[in-house]
Amino acid sequence: MKKLLLLGAFALLGGLAQAQEGFRLGAHVGAPLGDAADAASVTLGIDAAYMWNITKGLDIGVTTGYSHFFGKDRFEDFGFVPVAASGKYKFNKIPLFVGLDLGAAISTRDYINSGLYVAPRVGYQMKKAELYLGFQNISSKYRDRGPYWDYRDRFNFGAVNFGANFFLN
Template identity: 30%
Template sequence: MKSMTKTILALGLMTAGLASAQSADMRNMIKVGINGGFAVPAENAGGNLGLDVSYQNLITPGFGLGIATGYSHFFGRDNDVNGVTINNNDFGVVPVAALIRVYPKQMGFYLGTDLGYGFIVGDDKVASNASVDRPDGGFYIKPEIGYHNKDWNFSLQYQKTFTGDKGEIANQKYSAGAIGAGIGYNIPLGK
């Protein structure tokens, strides 16, 4: 009980300290951006390019909540498994996620994450020369750290859609994850 009280007190103090971090005219906004990176691990895909679209409401000037979606295209890569070349297909991830952001100052570094479900779209098979079905999706997470000002966001991010063991071919695991960078533009919607 004491630790819960301390946690609530600490969160309250942090929220109060962040209350002056963001400008009031940027309370509601649409964020539109692009991202790209390298697939990790790079077994069935080599890299990705994506488009991000989100809505954010600043609950306090330093804390934002919203919804996020977009499309991230993963480029399939050939992979040798047990002496056989697997021709992995391209695929896409369409997330439907909650957006969480913390802004310690009006301009500067921020932390955030998107949490939700990632729908995997594209060819029904993992590879053009294999009969294994690709997964349909899974739990989606996209933590990021970045720099922001009134108009722009620049971030380093990791995105991952967890698929369990679905889509595996022999010892090749199916990966819908990437590490990369992104840039976004803020469109204010008013107070």
């Protein structure tokens, strides 16, 4: 019986170690950080990516989506559409991964410029899905100093996110 359980465990881990090449769709919820914490109470978003398996454990691809920051008090809602390169490394023999998205974030508001998008994450890999904890940061500028913040012109709109992605291959 022990041998059968051990064999089943190895089969399960072998299935988890397979590459996740193809489409990935998901969603995230997060707590705003930095300058975004002054203006927003929560962020919700959707994610979409296409990944190619480069070598065992390493996937490279492209990603996009939408992150919506819900304004608080006198602040309006705002959002960003990332367009980025995506990389993910899945560790051998354990169902954990690290990833990084790097590119541009296009602002949905006229008074916020688009900016540099950086989003590292760490997560738990399953056969057809993944759960992750990540950080996203958009380094941007207000046009004409914007309607809300005072004399600075550079801002970091960030968030700590919890998300789930599903593989559609």
